[in-house]
Amino acid sequence: MDIELLQGDITTRDVDAIVNAANSSLLGGGGVDGAIHRAAGGQLLEACRALRQTDYPEGLPVGQAVATDAFNLPARWVIHTVGPNALAGQTDPELLRQAFANSLAVAERIGAATIAFPAISAGVYGWDADDVARTAVQAVGNHPGTCLERVEFVLFSDRVARAFQAAFEELRG
Template sequence: MEIALVTGDITRRNVQAVVNAANSSLLGGGGVDGAIHRAAGPELLEACRKLREETYPGGLPVGEAVATEGFGLPARWVIHTVGPNARAGQTDPELLRAAFANSLQTAVSLGASSVAFPAISAGVYGWDARDVAEIGLRTVREHPGNGIETVEFVLFSDPVAQVFRTVLADLDSRD
């Protein structure tokens, strides 16, 4: 599985699935979540409302993942996952690992060969970018792939991208 690090806008990536760092309501928000909802269009919000009504009336649990169509995005699917919120006391690294792992499993179940991840929980949820990079990159590298050929980490700023580059180089040097 090829891993690429990209600085830019995840909503413009030409991949089969983009991962949305969603909140548990699935109804949009700020950061990556808001950007994905705006770019995908109102159909995404409607699909998420339907998921809430039919499957997740209490909201999507932290670490879980669920997919919708991509609607107005170049990506065919949006995989919504809820990362842990360190500012709310959710500091267990296993919750963050689960968000990455369950997103990958959802991509496999969809048959996606390419996936773009944001830095889940590194923004407003207060996780340190290095911790997110280590957990995210390690989880992707340990995943068997099962049809996923490319995973992109689409990072919102140069400083966060540099952290991911450093962590990836450290992981490569250990192999």
């Protein structure tokens, strides 16, 4: 599996699946979540509302992941995951690892060969970019799946990109 680090807009990536750093409501928000909802169009919100009415009436739990179609995005699917909110006291690194690992598992289940991740929880949820980067790179590096050919980390700032680059170099040893 190839791992790529990019800086830019995740909504423009031509991959099978992009990961949405969603809030538990699945109904859109700010940051990456808002950008994905805007770019995908209103059908994404309707798909997420349907998930809330059926499988997740209480919202998607932290660390879990679920897929919808991507509608107006270049990707085929959006994998929604809820990262832990450090500012709300959710500081267990296992929850962060689960957000990445469960997104990879969903990608495998739906047959995605390529996936793009944002820096889950490194924005408004207050996690340190270095911690997010290490956790993300380790989760991908330890993923036992077989159908993923390429994983992209699409990062929003120089600081976060540097953190991921350092974690990637550490993984390669």
